[in-house]
Amino acid sequence: MENMFQDVNAFFTAFGASVVVPVMIFIIALFLKVQPKMAMMSAFYAGVGLTGFGWIISEFTPVVTKIIKQMVSTTGIKLPVVDIGWQAGSLASFGSTVGLAFFVFGLLFELLIFALGITKVFMASNLWNNFGFMIWGTMAYYVTHNFWLSMGLSFFMLLYSLVLAEVQADRWSDYYGVKNATVAASHNIEQTIPAIFLDPLWNLLGFNRVKVTPEYFKNKLGVFGEPTTLGALLGLIIGILGNLHSLGTIKAWGQILQFAVQLAAVMTIFPLVTGVFAKAFAPLAEEIDKNRKKEVAEQGKEIDAIHDKKRWFLGVDDGVGYGEPATIIAGVILIPIMVVIAFILPGNRVLPVVDLISLPFMVESIVAVTRGNILKVIANGIVWFSLGLYASSWLGTIYTGTVSHYGVAIPAGVVLITSFNLIARPVNALIFAAFISQNPVWIGLCIVIYLVALYGLRRYRPQIWSYLNRMAEKNAK
Numbered sequence: 001m002e003n004m005f006q007d008v009n010a011f012f013t014a015f016g017a018s019v020v021v022p023v024m025i026f027i028i029a030l031f032l033k034v035q036p037k038m039a040m041m042s043a044f045y046a047g048v049g050l051t052g053f054g055w056i057i058s059e060f061t062p063v064v065t066k067i068i069k070q071m072v073s074t075t076g077i078k079l080p081v082v083d084i085g086w087q088a089g090s091l092a093s094f095g096s097t098v099g100l101a102f103f104v105f106g107l108l109f110e111l112l113i114f115a116l117g118i119t120k121v122f123m124a125s126n127l128w129n130n131f132g133f134m135i136w137g138t139m140a141y142y143v144t145h146n147f148w149l150s151m152g153l154s155f156f157m158l159l160y161s162l163v164l165a166e167v168q169a170d171r172w173s174d175y176y177g178v179k180n181a182t183v184a185a186s187h188n189i190e191q192t193i194p195a196i197f198l199d200p201l202w203n204l205l206g207f208n209r210v211k212v213t214p215e216y217f218k219n220k221l222g223v224f225g226e227p228t229t230l231g232a233l234l235g236l237i238i239g240i241l242g243n244l245h246s247l248g249t250i251k252a253w254g255q256i257l258q259f260a261v262q263l264a265a266v267m268t269i270f271p272l273v274t275g276v277f278a279k280a281f282a283p284l285a286e287e288i289d290k291n292r293k294k295e296v297a298e299q300g301k302e303i304d305a306i307h308d309k310k311r312w313f314l315g316v317d318d319g320v321g322y323g324e325p326a327t328i329i330a331g332v333i334l335i336p337i338m339v340v341i342a343f344i345l346p347g348n349r350v351l352p353v354v355d356l357i358s359l360p361f362m363v364e365s366i367v368a369v370t371r372g373n374i375l376k377v378i379a380n381g382i383v384w385f386s387l388g389l390y391a392s393s394w395l396g397t398i399y400t401g402t403v404s405h406y407g408v409a410i411p412a413g414v415v416l417i418t419s420f421n422l423i424a425r426p427v428n429a430l431i432f433a434a435f436i437s438q439n440p441v442w443i444g445l446c447i448v449i450y451l452v453a454l455y456g457l458r459r460y461r462p463q464i465w466s467y468l469n470r471m472a473e474k475n476a477k
Contacts, residue, residue, distance in 0.1 A: 033287065042281070074241075113159075123158070126183075132422065136186070156447070157428065165315065168192045173313065181313055191364075191380070194366070227325050239260060274324065285314050324372075325372075339352065348389045373476075391426050396418050
């Protein structure tokens with residue numbers, strides 16, 4: 001069995017996401033009766049989009065990392081747990097028996113629970129992001145050496161994530177313009193919780209009446225409201241913060257202006273790549289919509305999407321939403337904010353660095369629920385990701401030990417590591433704590449809460465979606 005898992009790891013390592021994901025999309029498209037030509041183009045668009053994301057992020061990450069390190073050096077503050085990016089956690093997940101077992105059996109489980117109607121999200125279409133569930137099971141196994149408990153944790157993370165994914169599905173689909181699609185990655189879905197529960201507080205403070213959206217910037221500021229120009233201005237500000245002690249030098253201003261142009265490029269190019277990537281899923285999502293409408297018509301009924309209890313969603317990669325203007329603008333604004341918070345937050349031990357470029361991925365659910373209200377996105381991000389810093393601080397030793405144990409080299413001079421994107425997850429951390437305690441009471445409580453949430457979703461899904469739409473409409477455009 002272990003040899004089989006190693007073969008699976010070798011296969012996916014050899015081909016990578018840019019090959020495996022398109023193949024999966026091609027197969028799913030044919031299953032949905034999409035025309036072969038269109039299915040083939042969907043697969044190609046997925047591969048091109050993923051390759052484009054990889055190129056841009058791999059080029060831009062070192063630039064952002066350098067600026068952040070300079071900001072840290074300027075303050076002189078030392079934090080022992082350093083964020084080195086999600087890639088180390090992904091590699092560790094695919095290097096562990098628990099992780100690989102979940103990758104194989106998790107896919108079968110995703111197909112089963114979808115077929116049984118336990119979830120209305122077809123998660124199998126977003127297979128590659130399963131490492132977000134695998135890393136928690138891998139860490140649990142490192143701590144407890146209990147294979148079945150660790151596997152159970154990964155499966156539970158999947159189940160509860162799918163509930164959140166379905167809760168925000170109608171809003172995400174509507175806001176990002178991809179019919180019957182939603183994101184469900186473990187590392188980026190729990191932000192649905194603060195987006196919903198903190199919204200009444202932000203409305204009480206009047207945030208919903210503040211026009212802070214890309215459309216407003218564009219209408220009021222003209223050329224200065226364009227994402228490209230905003231990227232340049234944000235790059236200028238971040239660049240200056242990273243060079244506060246050397247603003248009188250040509251070298252500093254060279255870096256500042258280069259970073260301004262580089263960030264402007266990212267803000268311009270990412271939406272283009274996102275548009276290509278979205279083309280991979282659009283035909284599949286539209287086919288789902290067409291088939292459902294045909295089925296309803298044959299039954300002689302008229303039913304809107306909100307009240308259609310059989311409506312289901314395609315799980316898509318969160319790269320589909322990364323380049324949307326409000327998403328990328330809010331995410332970039334949060335970069336320096338989270339660095340400053342890391343310095344001043346009492347008890348925090350984590351320095352977010354490499355995964356800061358992932359912040360646009362991390363705020364998508366908040367953007368969808370708040371209808372692109374950038375002020376609310378930033379406020380929610382500050383609250384939730386600050387709690388996430390505490391989660392990462394606690395898990396620093398465990399995560400470092402796990403990554404080291406499964407063969408990933410720790411950078412020289414770094415004592416403890418983390419991934420701000422994977423591990424700065426308050427709810428995931430609480431569930432992890434319950435499972436590694438091996439206390440039936442705490443584990444049972446997690447399961448009971450999930451079952452209650454699932455029952456509520458199945459019984460009141462139209463009411464939940466209608467409520468979220470009314471929430472969204474309260475935000476000024």
